[in-house]
Amino acid sequence: MALLVQKFGGTSVGTTERIEAVADKVCRFRNEGNDVVVVVSAMSGETNRLIGLASEIMEEPTPREMDVLVSTGEQVTIALLSMALQKRGCDARSYTGSQVRILTDSSHTKARIQHIDEHNMRGDLEAGRVVVVAGFQGIDELGNITTLGRGGSDTTAVALAAALNADECQIYTDVDGVYTTDPRVVDSARRLKQITFEEMLEMASLGSKVLQIRAVEFAGKYNVPLRVLSSFTEGEGTLITFEDEDAMEQPVVSGIAFNRDEAKLTISGVPDTPGSALRILKPVSDANIEVDMIVQNVGEDNKTAFTFTVHRNDLKRAKEVLQRVADELTAGQVIGDSKIAKVSIVGVGMRSHAGVATKMFEALSNEGINIQMISTSEIKVSVVIDEKYLELAVRALHSAFELDRNGVQEEA
Amino acid sequence: MALLVQKFGGTSVGTTERIEAVADKVCRFRNEGNDVVVVVSAMSGETNRLIGLASEIMEEPTPREMDVLVSTGEQVTIALLSMALQKRGCDARSYTGSQVRILTDSSHTKARIQHIDEHNMRGDLEAGRVVVVAGFQGIDELGNITTLGRGGSDTTAVALAAALNADECQIYTDVDGVYTTDPRVVDSARRLKQITFEEMLEMASLGSKVLQIRAVEFAGKYNVPLRVLSSFTEGEGTLITFEDEDAMEQPVVSGIAFNRDEAKLTISGVPDTPGSALRILKPVSDANIEVDMIVQNVGEDNKTAFTFTVHRNDLKRAKEVLQRVADELTAGQVIGDSKIAKVSIVGVGMRSHAGVATKMFEALSNEGINIQMISTSEIKVSVVIDEKYLELAVRALHSAFELDRNGVQEEA
Numbered sequence: 001m002a003l004l005v006q007k008f009g010g011t012s013v014g015t016t017e018r019i020e021a022v023a024d025k026v027c028r029f030r031n032e033g034n035d036v037v038v039v040v041s042a043m044s045g046e047t048n049r050l051i052g053l054a055s056e057i058m059e060e061p062t063p064r065e066m067d068v069l070v071s072t073g074e075q076v077t078i079a080l081l082s083m084a085l086q087k088r089g090c091d092a093r094s095y096t097g098s099q100v101r102i103l104t105d106s107s108h109t110k111a112r113i114q115h116i117d118e119h120n121m122r123g124d125l126e127a128g129r130v131v132v133v134a135g136f137q138g139i140d141e142l143g144n145i146t147t148l149g150r151g152g153s154d155t156t157a158v159a160l161a162a163a164l165n166a167d168e169c170q171i172y173t174d175v176d177g178v179y180t181t182d183p184r185v186v187d188s189a190r191r192l193k194q195i196t197f198e199e200m201l202e203m204a205s206l207g208s209k210v211l212q213i214r215a216v217e218f219a220g221k222y223n224v225p226l227r228v229l230s231s232f233t234e235g236e237g238t239l240i241t242f243e244d245e246d247a248m249e250q251p252v253v254s255g256i257a258f259n260r261d262e263a264k265l266t267i268s269g270v271p272d273t274p275g276s277a278l279r280i281l282k283p284v285s286d287a288n289i290e291v292d293m294i295v296q297n298v299g300e301d302n303k304t305a306f307t308f309t310v311h312r313n314d315l316k317r318a319k320e321v322l323q324r325v326a327d328e329l330t331a332g333q334v335i336g337d338s339k340i341a342k343v344s345i346v347g348v349g350m351r352s353h354a355g356v357a358t359k360m361f362e363a364l365s366n367e368g369i370n371i372q373m374i375s376t377s378e379i380k381v382s383v384v385i386d387e388k389y390l391e392l393a394v395r396a397l398h399s400a401f402e403l404d405r406n407g408v409q410e411e412a
Numbered sequence: 413m414a415l416l417v418q419k420f421g422g423t424s425v426g427t428t429e430r431i432e433a434v435a436d437k438v439c440r441f442r443n444e445g446n447d448v449v450v451v452v453s454a455m456s457g458e459t460n461r462l463i464g465l466a467s468e469i470m471e472e473p474t475p476r477e478m479d480v481l482v483s484t485g486e487q488v489t490i491a492l493l494s495m496a497l498q499k500r501g502c503d504a505r506s507y508t509g510s511q512v513r514i515l516t517d518s519s520h521t522k523a524r525i526q527h528i529d530e531h532n533m534r535g536d537l538e539a540g541r542v543v544v545v546a547g548f549q550g551i552d553e554l555g556n557i558t559t560l561g562r563g564g565s566d567t568t569a570v571a572l573a574a575a576l577n578a579d580e581c582q583i584y585t586d587v588d589g590v591y592t593t594d595p596r597v598v599d600s601a602r603r604l605k606q607i608t609f610e611e612m613l614e615m616a617s618l619g620s621k622v623l624q625i626r627a628v629e630f631a632g633k634y635n636v637p638l639r640v641l642s643s644f645t646e647g648e649g650t651l652i653t654f655e656d657e658d659a660m661e662q663p664v665v666s667g668i669a670f671n672r673d674e675a676k677l678t679i680s681g682v683p684d685t686p687g688s689a690l691r692i693l694k695p696v697s698d699a700n701i702e703v704d705m706i707v708q709n710v711g712e713d714n715k716t717a718f719t720f721t722v723h724r725n726d727l728k729r730a731k732e733v734l735q736r737v738a739d740e741l742t743a744g745q746v747i748g749d750s751k752i753a754k755v756s757i758v759g760v761g762m763r764s765h766a767g768v769a770t771k772m773f774e775a776l777s778n779e780g781i782n783i784q785m786i787s788t789s790e791i792k793v794s795v796v797i798d799e800k801y802l803e804l805a806v807r808a809l810h811s812a813f814e815l816d817r818n819g820v821q822e823e824a
Contacts, residue, residue: 061495083466093476
């Protein structure tokens with residue numbers, strides 16, 4: 001008999017029909033003899049409806065009151081799901097974040113979990129009940145309602161699994177697992193049977209948004225086995241594992257991630273002196289613009305070019321900031337380009353294998369794709385290319401690293 | 413500087429525009445130097461929307477989960493109103509029932525308030541904040557969310573006023589006070605400047621549904637001055653007072669109440685023996701059908717007729733129950749009649765005045781209206797008449813007791 005924490009997102013509980021389908025699934029696990037704690041999000045659309053009401057009143061609503069408002073979304077779902085379970089003869093009890101006592105800090109709208117009181121939940125589990133918990137929300141020391149920020153329900157699920165020492169934390173979503181790459185781009189993309197936490201982090205931050213990054217980090221920190229599955233189809237999904245388990249059998253590259261959300265900014269003719277990078281990036285960061293990749297070329301004539309990427313939505317603002325910096329530095333032109341894409345190969349296996357980057361560059365070169373920027377980490381290599389080559393690049397890399405053919409992690 | 417508890421119902425907070433209007437009103441009271449605690453209901457339609465979701469899942473949803481579900485309605489309103497107040501520079505803080513700690517018993521969907529912790533609210537009031545409290549909800553000893561039943565927000569407001577020893581509890585609604593009778597029936601109906609608690613109780617239970625009965629009882633028990641005002645127009649409304657204040661100046665009759673929701677049931681040929689009434693009414697009460705007026709005629713030939721009224725919605729069910737009883741008792745016919753109306757004159761003044769009932773019957777007789785049933789209490793006389801004479805009867809009584817002309821309680 002296992003203790004499972006199962007999380008169902010907004011799409012999975014988007015209508016009462018879907019809530020009934022979730023109840024069917026949860027009951028089945030319960031009837032198989034498992035103890036089950038279910039974490040749910042707000043019904044899809046509900047959080048946006050609530051935010052809409054707030055924005056009718058105030059442009060920047062008070063964070064404390066925003067949390068009071070949006071936390072009602074999950075509260076509705078826990079009640080409805082508990083009813084649906086009870087209808088099936090499956091005893092259940094709902095808990096708000098406050099009722100579990102998911103203690104967080106007081107950073108409204110982006111609070112962090114500090115402690116979870118498992119006592120009440122244990123009592124219900126021992127009495128044979130399914131415990132249904134509102135995701136995304138908690139309470140601070142003073143009793144104020146807090147929320148963990150968008151997607152925080154994943155974090156709630158992982159944190160509960162850690163507190164209860166659950167056997168597995170299952171994240172039900174609208175995809176049936178993590179794929180070698182986006183199946184909409186590459187027909188032969190395959191679902192991975194397992195993937196390491198680190199790879200998952202890289203995949204998530206690169207745009208394969210199956211799981212919230214914070215949840216994955218949390219799971220890694222507390223050794224919570226995490227599984228991504230589909231709410232709508234059967235299947236065993238993708239298990240997110242610890243790297244060391246059987247590192248030798250890992251394929252070199254586990255997946256190809258990509259991202260069309262970035263834009264590139266280049267400032268040329270920058271004086272090649274200490275502090276230039278700081279003088280360029282600090283104003284950007286001060287303007288609350290997040291910078292992703294950064295590349296500085298070796299300079300000539302004491303001048304250098306400096307290139308970095310930001311989210312496309314921030315391009316205009318970043319360019320304005322940068323133009324002022326360029327004037328101060330008497331640097332050259334500032335050029336923005338939003339017609340780019342980032343493609344990355346990810347895999348813990350590449351740590352112990354040389355030549356992975358070379359193979360990547362060769363595959364792109366064979367297709368005549370020019371590389372504009374390169375950035376590497378221990379388990380990934382990312383390149384920026386012209387947006388129009390994105391699909392071609394992903395397919396070429398998927399094939400070059402034989403992701404459509406073999407690898408022990410893949411499905412038969 | 414007064415301490416006011418102000419309650420705004422669902423219609424008053426039905427849209428964000430209306431919430432802004434409430435914020436204007438509350439700010440004005442605050443800026444005049446008053447301490448203000450605001451109690452709000454769910455936005456109109458919201459509670460029904462939530463109940464609708466539950467009924468899609470379960471015919472009779474679990475009361476505990478029902479409370480978790482519907483209590484979100486008020487939580488949304490407190491957040492939105494607090495935002496609207498803050499936008500106006502009026503510092504405010506929202507409280508759910510659990511956050512105030514409105515302790516109730518565990519009777520889900522119809523809980524009773526046991527204790528209110530005023531400590532947190534006092535702190536906010538002292539800091540100059542408006543306190544915005546979710547009506548209708550509380551929490552039991554074990555931390556379960558409870559609700560007080562429909563209309564319970566009035567009770568919350570009165571209970572808070574009692575706990576805080578407020579100077580006045582103001583109930584804002586869509587009418588501007590309590591009238592001598594329904595102005596839609598009698599053009600010359602007048603708003604009462606004040607009415608006693610007892611009269612208000614009789615008026616409310618008879619269908620003048622301005623205030624929830626429980627709230628009025630509560631206010632009477634704890635001596636809370638209660639005022640009914642309009643959310644939408646200016647005016648001083650109707651103050652609900654204690655009887656003794658100037659009893660001598662009370663008019664004999666303060667108002668005419670009426671009710672079209674009842675139906676009449678007669679069972680004839682009942683053996684005139686001890687226990688017959690019990691044998692007739694117990695099965696009705698066991699079927700959870702509420703009985704209002706009961707009349708038993710003096711019998712002849714050891715047989716008697718027994719008549720009582722129930723809510724129209726219960727007529728069919730009550731008749732079925734009664735038919736079984738009639739068969740057991742070998743009594744005569746069971747006759748149901750839903751084409752009736754109840755009209756009552758209410759006034760604490762009638763205690764010290766004889767002949768009030770006579771005057772009532774005379775007024776009805778003058779109009780050729782036959783009286784089917786009569787029931788009296790210390791401060792009211794009710795009659796059941798043919799439904800088609802209702803408006804005529806109300807107008808005749810309103811005029812006979814000079815409610816359209818004078819009386820110290822009436823507006824100039």
